[in-house]
Amino acid sequence: MEAATAPEAALGPTLKVKEASTADADGPQASPRRGAGSSLPQLLPPIEEHPKIWLPRALRQTYIRKVGDTVNLLIPFQGKPKPQAIWTRDGCALDTSRVSVRNGERDSILFIREAQRADSERPGPPQSIKLVDVWGSSATVEWTPPQDMGNAALLGYTVQKADTKSGLWFSVLERYHRTSCTVSNLVVGNSYAFRVFAENQCGLSENAPVTADLAHIQKAATVYKTEGFAQRDFSEAPKFTQPLVDCTTVIGYDTQLFCCVRASPKPKIIWLKNKMDIQGNPKYRALTHLGICSLEIRKPGPFDGGIYTCKAVNPLGEASVDCRVDVKAPN
Template sequence: MPAKLVIKKGPAKKAPVKKVAPAPAPEPAPEPAPAPAEAPPAEAPPAEAAPAEAAPVEAAPAEAAPAAEGAPAADAAPPAESAPPAEAAPADAAPAPPPPKEPAPPEADAAAAAAPAAEEVAAPAPAEPEKPADAAAPDAAKGETPAKAAAPTEVPAPPAATEAEATAEAAAPAVEEPSAVTAPEAPADAADAAAAAAQPPAEEPAAPAVPEAPADAAVADAPPAEEPKAPTPPPPEVPTSEPVNVCVEDVNDTSVTIRWRSPEKIGSGLDGYTVEYCKDQTTDWIVANAEPTQANRLVITNLTTGDLLHIHVVSVNPGGRSPPGALAEPVRIREVVDRPKIHLPRVLRTRFVKKVGEKINLVIPFSGKPKPVVSWTKDGQAVDAKSVNIRNSEKDSILFIRQADRAHSGQYEMCVKVDSFEDKATITVQIVELPGPPTSTKLVDSWGFNAALEWTPPQDSGNTEITGYTIQKADKKTGDWFTVLEHYHRLNATVSDLIMGNTYSFRVFSENKVGRSEGAAVTKTAAHIQKTGINYQPMDYKEHDFNEAPKFTTPLSDRAATVGYTTRLLCAVRGSPKPKVEWMKNSMIIGEDPKFRMINHQGICSLEIRKPSSFDGGVYTCRAKNELGEAAVACKLEVKQVINAAVEKK
C-alpha cells in the first residue's frame, strides 16, 4: 500500500492541523444534492458507527508497529491530528456516492477544493491534512467493513471510500517533499496518537447526522407508485357455422372426392376442416383426415367397393367443432362408367317463345352409363302430367305440349342422375299472345289545327312487354279511320294537320311482339277544329294572251336532187291559233298531185317529191297563215341528170 507509506511520513506539527480543521467544514454545504444516495446507510445504524470506528483505535497501534521500523513516531502522530479531518473526509466523500447522478464532477471539484485549502493553511506541513484521509481510508477499508457488513443498507459506502483514496493519492506528490522535514518530530507525536485514537469515536456519530435531511427529502421527492390494473379478460371463443354445399365431386371403386364451401359465419378464426364418414345403418364415424385440412376438397381413399357411406364435414377453430355439414344422400362406392351429361340444343339456351295455341315439342338429348334417371320440374314443382307430356328414352327426353297456354309459361328444369352424379339444364318457356287495349284514352286539349292526347298502358300485356302504340283519327263526316302514328313509344302524343271546321275522334291500339291489340281505347270527347273567320281574297292576275301570227323558226334550204331519186324539203313554223300551211312551186299552189306528199306535224312541215325529173326543179315556197297573219319561206331545188359516158361516145 504505497499510499499509506507516503502519508505516514508527513505529520510533524499539531498547530497547522488545528487551523486546517475549520477549512473543510464549509465545503459540504454547496453539495447537499448528491448526499441522498448515502442517506439510507447514514440513518440506519448511527449507534453502530461508533463500534465500527472504534476498531481503528486498536488498529492504530498495529499500524504503528510496522511504521516504527522506518519512522516509529510518525505512525502515532496521525491519529491525534486526524480527528478534525476525519469529520471532513466523510463530508467530502458524501456527495460522490450516486454513480448514476453525475458522480465525477462533484468529486473532482471537492478534491480540487480540498487540496488548495490544505496547502494555503499548512504550507510547512501539507502532509497533515492527508493523514486523516489516509487514516480514514484504512478505517474505511479495515474498520468500517465489518460495520457495513452488519448493516446491509450501507452498500454505497465502498465507492465513497474509494474516491477518498483516489483524492489522497492525487495529493500525495505534494506531500513527499516536506516529509523529510517533519520526520524528526514523529516521536513527539507518538504519545498524542494514543489519546487521539480514543477521541474520534465520540465525535463520529455526529457525522452521519448531516445527510439525514437530504435522505428524507429524497424520499419525499420520489414519485408515488401506481397501483397495477387488473388485466382485461380475453373474449370467449366462438365456433363457426357448418360448412355448406357439401357434394360429391368424384367416386370410383376405392375412393370418393368430397367438395364443400366455407361456413357463412366464422367465429374465432378457422383452423381447418375434418371429414368423417360411416357406413349405412351404423353409428361408427371414422375420421378421414388425421389433421384438419385448409382446403375445401378432400379425397377419401382405401374404401370398400359396394359400401354405402354417409359423409359429413366439420369445421374446427379454438371455439371447438361446428355443426356437421352432411351430404344430402349416401354415396355408393363403385366405378361410374360415364357421368350423366345433358346436351342442350342451342335454340333452348335462351328464352323459348311460343304463341298461345301453338304446339311445343322439345327434344333434349343426354348421355350417361348406366342409364340415367330423368326427372322434370316446373318452377321448383313436379311437372303436371295432365298438361305436359314427358317421354324418356335411353338417349333423349321429349317435352310435348299439344296446345300451348299461358299457364305453361315458366322455368322447366331437366335433371339426369347416375348414383350421386347429376347434371341439370334449365329451359325458360314463354307463351305469349296479343295484348289488351290501353286502359283509357282522353283528349287533353285542342287548339288551331292540333289536338293533344293521353292514355294509360293496358292491363294485359300478353305475357310480354309492350313494344309501342298506334294512334288513329276519324272525321265525323266520313267516319273512316286513318293511322296518324305507328309504333309510338310514349303515353302522350300531339296530332297535327287537322282540317278546319271538322270534328275528329281518336283511338289508340297497344302493340307487342305478337302484334297489335284487337281492341282500342277511343276518346270520349271529340276535337272540333273551329274556323278562324279568315276571308281569302285571291290576287288579280292579267291573263296572258298566247295568240300570235305564224312565224317560221326553221327556214327552207336550197337543195340539189338527182333525177329518179326521191327528195324532201323541211321547215318549222309556230303560231296560235294553228296556222294553215300551203306549198307552192314557182308561185303556183301545189294541189292534189300524187307526185308530192305534204306533212304538217306539230309545226314541222315537210314536202316529199317522189322520183323527180328534170322538169321538177324550180323555186318551192311554204306559206303559213292564220287569223293574225301569214308568213312564207322559199328555197331553190335543182334536179340533175346523170349522163352515161359510153352513151355520149356513140
C-alpha cells in the first residue's frame, strides 16, 4: 500500500493498491494512526448477496408429467457466497436410487429417468365429515375441504358407503364438487357408515375420514286401517245353467241324464218322471256335486220311457227342467 499525496488528500480519501513485495509481507505492520492531516489505507468489505431462486415460468404452475416420462428440472439461482442447493420431498431426503441431482455454479438440475405415480403429491383427506340427517331411506353427509390440495386443483370428491353387516365399501358419487350430499335408496333395516376421498390429477387421497355416527334405516311403522264395506249378498234363487237333453236309449243299457243348476243357499234336488216323484226308487240313482245333477236309469225297460224332470228348490224359489226319454228294443 502507499499513502495518497497532498493534492489527492485535499480532494478526499482515496485508495491505491500496489503489489506487495516479499519484504513488505515479512516486515512488521504499522499500527493504524488517525490524524487530522493523514489518511490510512482501508480494505473494502466482501460483497454478500442473499440466495435467490429464479423459478422458470413453466414451473410457476402445476408441472404435469405422465407415468414413464422423463423429468428434468433446471432451477437457476444466485447468491454470494455460492449457495448450496438441497432438494427434498415433504421435508425428507430424495431417493438417490431413482433421482439424481447435479448442482452447478448458477443452477441445480433434478433428473428422474422414469416418473412414477409415487413421485406426485395427492391431496390430503377432507376434514370434519359428519352425518347431518337421516330420514326414510336417505341420509345427508357434510364435510369440509382438505387443508392440503396437493399443489393442484381438486377434481372433486368420491363418496362411499358401507353397511355394518357386510363391511364392504361402495362408491355412490365420483368427482362430486359440493361439500354435502344426500345418499338415497338405502336398505331398510341396515346401518351405514360413510367416507369421502378428495381427488386431484394425481389421484385420490391416501385415506378418508369416516362418519362417527351410523345412519340407521328403520322400518316405518305401518298402520292398517280397514274401511267398512257392505257384505255382498250372494243369495240366489235356483237357476239351471245347463238343461236336460232329450235322449233315446236301448232296452237293458244304463242311461244317464245331466243338468247344471246355480243357487244360494244350496238347493234341494227332486227328480220326477211324468210328474211323479221317483226319489227312493232303487231303479234310479240321483247324484249332485258342485251344481251338477245326474240321474242314472239302471237297465231301462219298455215302460221306463217318458218325461223326466229335475226340480231345484231353496228358500228363494224353485226352477225345473225336463226332457223326453225314449226306450227302444235292440235291432
